[in-house]
Amino acid sequence: MKIRKIIDKQIHEIEFLKINQLEKKLINNISNRDVLIFDGNISKNNLVKKLLKKFSKRCFFIKGQEKIKNLDYYSSLIEKIIKLGVERKTIIYSFGGGTLGDLSGFLASTILRGVEHVMIPTSLLAMVDSSIGGKTGINSKFGKNLIGTFYLPKKVFICSDFLKSLPKREIACGYAEIIKYSLIDSKPLHKLLIKRSKDDINKIIKLSINSKFKYITDFREKMKSKNSRAILNFGHTIGHAIENSNFYKGNLKHGEAISLGMILELEISSLLNYYPGKVNSLIEILKKYNLPINYSKYVNKKTIPSLIKKIVFDKKVINEDIKFVLIGKNGGFIKKISIRDLKSILYQIK
Ligand SMILES: NC(=O)c1ccc[n+]([C@@H]2O[C@H](COP(=O)([O-])OP(=O)(O)OC[C@H]3O[C@@H](n4cnc5c(N)ncnc54)[C@H](O)[C@@H]3O)[C@@H](O)[C@H]2O)c1
Numbered sequence: 001m002k003i004r005k006i007i008d009k010q011i012h013e014i015e016f017l018k019i020n021q022l023e024k025k026l027i028n029n030i031s032n033r034d035v036l037i038f039d040g041n042i043s044k045n046n047l048v049k050k051l052l053k054k055f056s057k058r059c060f061f062i063k064g065q066e067k068i069k070n071l072d073y074y075s076s077l078i079e080k081i082i083k084l085g086v087e088r089k090t091i092i093y094s095f096g097g098g099t100l101g102d103l104s105g106f107l108a109s110t111i112l113r114g115v116e117h118v119m120i121p122t123s124l125l126a127m128v129d130s131s132i133g134g135k136t137g138i139n140s141k142f143g144k145n146l147i148g149t150f151y152l153p154k155k156v157f158i159c160s161d162f163l164k165s166l167p168k169r170e171i172a173c174g175y176a177e178i179i180k181y182s183l184i185d186s187k188p189l190h191k192l193l194i195k196r197s198k199d200d201i202n203k204i205i206k207l208s209i210n211s212k213f214k215y216i217t218d219f220r221e222k223m224k225s226k227n228s229r230a231i232l233n234f235g236h237t238i239g240h241a242i243e244n245s246n247f248y249k250g251n252l253k254h255g256e257a258i259s260l261g262m263i264l265e266l267e268i269s270s271l272l273n274y275y276p277g278k279v280n281s282l283i284e285i286l287k288k289y290n291l292p293i294n295y296s297k298y299v300n301k302k303t304i305p306s307l308i309k310k311i312v313f314d315k316k317v318i319n320e321d322i323k324f325v326l327i328g329k330n331g332g333f334i335k336k337i338s339i340r341d342l343k344s345i346l347y348q349i350k
């Protein structure tokens, strides 16, 4: 099964494969001039072992985590790859979560001014989000994802068998983004999430990708459409502020912060009379997928002023208004809200 989308006149192709089909494809296509980059946490996977055996000299293992998305890591890896030998026809194959994928994509887009990149996302978040849309990049010491390129992978192969070894908490984080798609766009996805059958995972991934595709038409949003890319930020305005805040020294993961952000942003949609449903039904779904729902530790009278400061900084607010994603009866839409109103709404929720 394949899904395709034209972005900036280029084809973005995603192919779903079973592990044996993926094996055949890779073993037949990878050549000795290619480079393979694997997440260290999948080194026990049988396919990875076979590829390592066959292409041992061309393989790199890196433990996926946010800190690999930095200039030092990038520079040391790219030099090692150049030393190994690359040519115009070299293809970079990357197997990993979003951090490894973002780094490898950036690397592929800059090595020899761009060689082909084939992505094999192995975390749920990477399958439904980071491998889709062609954003690559690393972090600057001044902020996340500030160094990067728009660069579509030549192919994305999705093989849900990789999820068997993914830790439960990482699975939950992937579901946070999936639940987001189900709110902003997709009723069929919502139904599947309620049904909660393991057999539906490929359908769930496919519907999620199709949702993301609706909101990306071109890289820099030259064509303003009502399906603006910004709608994909539902749950992320408050979620990011929670994620970046230092109120609580616990290690909240991105998807977990988004879970809390979605509850609050849906609550706001409801308070402003746009969302006709019950916020409680979202809370039930989040619980089912092992995501946190208790935001009061992070959002309370004491923390609201600094959360607002974070939001203002994050959104580079001009004239005191922020573009906020709300949910109405037909899904996500953008509404300008003043910082002052946002603050008073947050106090109401608390
Ligand atoms: N490019 C984009 O459009 C885009 C979109 C969303 C997020 N992102 C980026 O994605 C990153 C987050 O991605 P992530 O959540 O996948 O994080 P990650 O890459 O850190 O992976 C999470 C953890 O799962 C492990 N892992 C991955 N696959 C595994 C498997 N099959 N079995 C066992 N362990 C496995 C990794 O080693 C890591 O420990 C962030 O840096 C974020 O900025 C990018």
Ligand SMILES: [Zn+2]
Pocket: 177, 236, 254, 258
């Ligand atoms: Zn996210």
